[in-house]
Amino acid sequence: MPELPEIETIKNSLAINIGALITRIEVNRSDIIRRQDFPPEELYGQRITDISRRGKYLALSLGTDHHLVxxxxxxxxxxxxxxxEAISAPHVHFIIHLDNSFKLLYQDPRRFGGIWLCHDTKKIFALMGVEPLSSQFNSGYLTKISQNRKVAIKTLLLNQQLISGIGNIYAxxxxxxxGIRGDRPAGSLTAAEIKRLHRAIVKVxxxxxxxxxxxxxxxxxxxNQSGNFQKSLQVYGKDKQCCCVCGTVIKKEQIGGRSSHFCEHCQK
Ligand SMILES: [Zn+2]
Structure with a gap:
């Protein structure tokens, strides 16, 4: 599943379309629209004024009261x-035609995603936790949400209502x-470990x-190009391979129902 860095990358690469005008929208599967405050036709003739990210969501804004999330x-x-260029890809459910000689395609074979047409993004984003790259996310905040919690620290990091945008890879x-095991109870982390974890999240x-x-x-x-960070992954997807730091075989175990990769030697 795409997480914060992937959505941020899409946001950055689509920024050249800010200022473009929507000429037409094609909806090939209407069930991909999860919320519809207005019909797609209402966006015709409107300009994209901003493209932003919140957690794992991308938002195209057309003025202040029309958003396509x-x-x-x-x-x-x-x-x-x-x-x-003709569309050759399968499972393209939603197409936004622009006046800058480009079109934006939403493609989703498994259809776990979706599109929200809304007047106000606040309702959609209301329950979302802090952005991990904002100043609100600091050691103090991480301490506050971890204190006295028995839940595994990894499960806590994945809780979108506490921190938004971190998924399985980046956790x-x-x-x-x-150097911290994901199955440790969140409340067991020392002040020094919390500090290290905060720094590690931001850096990764x-x-x-x-x-x-x-x-x-x-x-x-x-x-429509691949990313490159898979070449820099240290543990995720590397089960049965050797840890690049100590050579111990990377383990894969379930933590809170999620496949988790870690080095038993490097992580305590
Ligand atoms: Zn190791």
């Missing part, structure tokens, strides 16, 4: 293609970088954004 679910892609990578997310995200299978950026 995209979530890619497990396997979705959202990318631009020249208007002159595993951050915990490895911090920023490095992945620099590398244009991780392509494991499905992720493509706004130009």
């Amino acid at each position: 995209v979530h890619l679910g497990m396997s979705g892609r959202f990318y631009m293609q020249p208007e002159s 595993d990578e951050s915990l490895f970088a911090a 997310l920023k490095k992945s954004i620099e590398a244009r995200g991780t392509t494991f299978r499905d992720f493509r950026d706004g130009f």
